[in-house]
Amino acid sequence: MNELANFLSTAIRLATPTLLAGLGIVFSERAGIVNIGTEGLMLIGALSGVMGSLLTGNVWLGALIAIIVTVAFAAVFAFFTVIIKADQTVIGTGMNLLASGLTITVNRAVFGANTSPPKIDTFRTTPIPLLSKIPYLGEIFFRHPVPIYLAFLLVPIAQFMMFRSNTGLKVRSVGENPKACDTVGINVTRTRFLAILYSGVMAGFAGAFVSMGQLSFFTEGMIAGGGFIALAAVVFGNYTPLGVMIASLVFGASNALMFRLQALSTGIPSQFPLMIPYIITIFSLCLVSRKSNKPAGSAIPYIKE
Amino acid sequence: MASILEMKHITKRFGPVVANKDVSFSVEEGEVHALLGENGAGKSTLMNILFGLYEQTSGDIYYRGEPLNVRSPRDAIDRGIGMVHQHFMLIPAHSAIENVVLGYGGNKEVLDLKAAAKRFSEMADRYHMNIDPWEKVGKMSVGQQQRLEILKALYRDVDTLILDEPTAVLTPQEVEGLFDVIRQLIAEGKTVIFISHKLPEIMAICDRCTVLRQGEVAAAGLEVKSIKNLNELAHLMVGREVELVTAKTPSEPGEVILDVEDLNYINEKGIHVLKDVSFQVRAGEIVGVCGVDGNGQSELVKCLTGLLAPASGRVELLGKDVTHESAKNILDAGVGHIPEDRHKMGMVGAMNLRENIAMVDNYKEPYSTKGFMHWRWIDKHSRELVQKFSVKTPSIMEKAINLSGGNQQKMVVGRELSRETHLLIAVHPSRGLDIGATKYIQSQIVEARDRGAAVLMVSTELDEILEIPDRVLVIYGGRILACLEQAACSRNRLGLLMAGITEDDEEQPA
Numbered sequence: 001m002n003e004l005a006n007f008l009s010t011a012i013r014l015a016t017p018t019l020l021a022g023l024g025i026v027f028s029e030r031a032g033i034v035n036i037g038t039e040g041l042m043l044i045g046a047l048s049g050v051m052g053s054l055l056t057g058n059v060w061l062g063a064l065i066a067i068i069v070t071v072a073f074a075a076v077f078a079f080f081t082v083i084i085k086a087d088q089t090v091i092g093t094g095m096n097l098l099a100s101g102l103t104i105t106v107n108r109a110v111f112g113a114n115t116s117p118p119k120i121d122t123f124r125t126t127p128i129p130l131l132s133k134i135p136y137l138g139e140i141f142f143r144h145p146v147p148i149y150l151a152f153l154l155v156p157i158a159q160f161m162m163f164r165s166n167t168g169l170k171v172r173s174v175g176e177n178p179k180a181c182d183t184v185g186i187n188v189t190r191t192r193f194l195a196i197l198y199s200g201v202m203a204g205f206a207g208a209f210v211s212m213g214q215l216s217f218f219t220e221g222m223i224a225g226g227g228f229i230a231l232a233a234v235v236f237g238n239y240t241p242l243g244v245m246i247a248s249l250v251f252g253a254s255n256a257l258m259f260r261l262q263a264l265s266t267g268i269p270s271q272f273p274l275m276i277p278y279i280i281t282i283f284s285l286c287l288v289s290r291k292s293n294k295p296a297g298s299a300i301p302y303i304k305e
Numbered sequence: 306m307a308s309i310l311e312m313k314h315i316t317k318r319f320g321p322v323v324a325n326k327d328v329s330f331s332v333e334e335g336e337v338h339a340l341l342g343e344n345g346a347g348k349s350t351l352m353n354i355l356f357g358l359y360e361q362t363s364g365d366i367y368y369r370g371e372p373l374n375v376r377s378p379r380d381a382i383d384r385g386i387g388m389v390h391q392h393f394m395l396i397p398a399h400s401a402i403e404n405v406v407l408g409y410g411g412n413k414e415v416l417d418l419k420a421a422a423k424r425f426s427e428m429a430d431r432y433h434m435n436i437d438p439w440e441k442v443g444k445m446s447v448g449q450q451q452r453l454e455i456l457k458a459l460y461r462d463v464d465t466l467i468l469d470e471p472t473a474v475l476t477p478q479e480v481e482g483l484f485d486v487i488r489q490l491i492a493e494g495k496t497v498i499f500i501s502h503k504l505p506e507i508m509a510i511c512d513r514c515t516v517l518r519q520g521e522v523a524a525a526g527l528e529v530k531s532i533k534n535l536n537e538l539a540h541l542m543v544g545r546e547v548e549l550v551t552a553k554t555p556s557e558p559g560e561v562i563l564d565v566e567d568l569n570y571i572n573e574k575g576i577h578v579l580k581d582v583s584f585q586v587r588a589g590e591i592v593g594v595c596g597v598d599g600n601g602q603s604e605l606v607k608c609l610t611g612l613l614a615p616a617s618g619r620v621e622l623l624g625k626d627v628t629h630e631s632a633k634n635i636l637d638a639g640v641g642h643i644p645e646d647r648h649k650m651g652m653v654g655a656m657n658l659r660e661n662i663a664m665v666d667n668y669k670e671p672y673s674t675k676g677f678m679h680w681r682w683i684d685k686h687s688r689e690l691v692q693k694f695s696v697k698t699p700s701i702m703e704k705a706i707n708l709s710g711g712n713q714q715k716m717v718v719g720r721e722l723s724r725e726t727h728l729l730i731a732v733h734p735s736r737g738l739d740i741g742a743t744k745y746i747q748s749q750i751v752e753a754r755d756r757g758a759a760v761l762m763v764s765t766e767l768d769e770i771l772e773i774p775d776r777v778l779v780i781y782g783g784r785i786l787a788c789l790e791q792a793a794c795s796r797n798r799l800g801l802l803m804a805g806i807t808e809d810d811e812e813q814p815a
Contacts, residue, residue: 184408185379
């Protein structure tokens, strides 16, 4: 039982970066933007968070700096895809390559190539009084760093925003039929731009959580596909915040399983559990594709006549 | 009555193209004012300027005596101008009520859809429209979607409503319903601008009429009552005399060319789209398939041309079973296909005219030998074809996308008719074309018949169906509901059949 509680707690912890980034992407996806540059944005968030924390001595200020820097890069993506109307895949790939090179360069310039990382303020475990004392449940749910609580609290808020608010309706509509939005006076460009910036906020925070919540330093290429996993979680979660949460937990659990298998030396290569998120996504796409909420205008730039 | 809208000396250029040239347009409060013109005459452009989707190059607009400066549709809506576009501006994935409140100025951040639905349903009742606010738009019929569009505009308290080609997708009965709504709007003191190129409708519902021709005003504010006959109006619209009826002799059907037996088709969603469809087309006759869009005609043609595989049944061409042949083999067996959407299926826009003309028979003589193209012969053939079918183009090296819709269609029709075909399948051959091009293409189809080809023509335009075919099949819900000789067709009878009402139903009213 203790083993299980430990496993589930790890699953939640590992699910959080996917969930944070996914809650951002789900809005930009609904607005008709496929941002495969999320991987790069998270990488930028991870590095700038560490630098910010080192600079200010406070992990939250570090996270704030991570968000600001990431949003700036998201704005570059938004500028090219929404204003210049360039192909989203090309720009997103460009962002990933840029982020990969840039973070390596800046990291080496600031921290040196082979020195041990400096000590920085990180997200520490904050048990919730009383609740964390509940047997098993306390360990699973209530002994985590604050960003994990925030991520899960954000799910119902995001769900409400998407389906019950005016903003959510606009976001969902510009992804489905931007021209129809134009004819009722909605500014498609602004809506899409802002949706990308918001996904940048979440990607930046997700990146900062990876480098300062799961670890306490930046390593080159540390996101290691986390941005793509978040994109997959949005698709698997059928473009709803609630679905993203479930997908993140499934992916988090498969990651936790990988660590278990590594520790147990069962002989099963640890790469296999790593494949699980992708295999699940492919299978679920085959099964649910007909009922998919994928927006009709996905990845198509809106060009006004 | 005072004029509610004055558009003065509006000019709109798209690059070198002048879409509206010094157009002045004046509408009085409480009237139905028709904006008449052929496709490409600049009607929609003018209305899109009024509605804030385009900005005029020069000219002024006054609404209720005050200057109207619209930067976006929001401004137009705020001033009380609503528009129902030809291609509906609805989001199929959303519910009706979500579509209605989308972008509505009075929305709070937390949406109260229940209250909105209540207000919406009250309005719908007032106009005798039956629409469930919670139904997904994707599941609604075209007629329902149009009513939803009208309600969407009325929800915003507009007092001038622009209807862009509103009858293009409706059955005659639905058109009557639309006219009733228009009459009610007028009775409530609203103003309607009715864009159309269909003359009888304008005579039926409009008070006054402004005619646009090639971007210029050909006639302004004509009293419809003073118009003596349709030819007068047609002349204004086209700028020359047009024969409104295509000349045609009685048909002399020969041997059976196409024999379709118990054809069934089930689509990927498991919906039974075609149900036991059987019919024949003989040499030297034109068989029309008429029905509202989406009743299976598109699937029927695709089954006949090898683009879809039927679930059961037989298709015989000249006595040979071609049910599961590939599209290429079917075309090869002597079938010409003018597809429903020339942009998606009939041509490749980015390729030039001669390449498009060579596209179908490219692999055989005289187009090519063992994979080597005979461009010299193709050029000669293309030039002949362009001349014979009066395709207006600077040269055969022009990209197809740069031609007007009518000329693109002439190219496709020309290509298919110049092939040696026993069977011509023409789907919406005149869709989106002006009167001149329509009449030309129709006469070419009749000529193909007279040459001895069998013709299957699918159309949603009743005028076309009443005029061109020798026999008419009415398709409804994937079934052939009736097969009528042309003489037995009337607008009313076809209209009822298109709505799925057979004579048995009429005798026993539900």
